[in-house]
């Protein structure tokens with residue numbers, strides 16, 4: 001396995017004590033601060049920044065899941081807006097006015113709980129160009145994307161109804177253009193293509209994440225393709241078929257569980273399964289994110305399991321990590 005090629009000034013490498021006689025093993029943890037990562041992404045034609053690299057439990061300094069896709073010096077797309085992404089959004093110097101789209105993988109709170117704060121800050125920026133919101137259709141106990149937004153911003157019934165202008169194009173707020181994507185069938189569901197302003201093409205792929213209707217996304221811009229695998233279990237058969245030999249420039253995989261018995265494999269891929277997934281997809285590089293203490297505390301073991309299947313470059317995300325493409 002090749003470790004991240006990021007320079008030592010940008011990367012704090014963790015070192016583990018190996019058994020006697022064996023070399024020290026460098027763990028490719030990127031600890032770039034958020035503002036510095038934003039400067040790296042801003043200077044690149046295309047970059048992806050982790051705004052939130054954490055999971056559903058409040059642990060350490062990680063925000064809930066969120067990624068920004070930077071193109072030509074501006075963040076143009078957010079994938080997920082987990083709790084805490086609001087403060088990372090500010091640290092990175094992002095503007096809602098620069099966004100063309102926000103896409104949600106699913107509506108667990110650790111992926112979507114930060115939206116109201118981000119749109120609230122956007123209400124101070126003005127603008128009238130539509131902002132595309134992409135997310136799953138309703139299934140099980142989960143609302144569809146329209147109802148998810150209406151419950152927050154709907155006039156008369158939303159928790160923050162004073163922001164209703166996002167839904168009914170009033171008050172000088174950008175109107176939200178909603179695309180609901182079928183996501184309930186991770187075996188046979190459709191692949192949905194969405195064209196986004198700025199020459200970006202998004203494809204939504206249904207994945208299996210327990211009862212939550214969930215989507216992985218590819219976004220292609222300027223000839224680069226990023227695959228946001230999202231939360232998914234190894235039962236994501238449509239995803240596996242669609243992404244075989246896709247060879248994206250970057251695959252972002254979620255490192256939520258360690259190997260072993262008692263782990264929620266009905267919700268997430270084990271490190272072994274992440275390795276198999278990466279081998280099937282063959283990305284140019286792999287970014288591991290959505291860390292929880294239970295997985296991060298066994299990182300070296302997880303990397304070894306991944307390396308049994310995937311030999312490409314791996315970077316371990318912190319909040320702020322930028323990967324330029």
Ligand SMILES: [Zn+2]
Pocket residue numbers: 055056065108110111231290
């Ligand atoms: Zn999650």
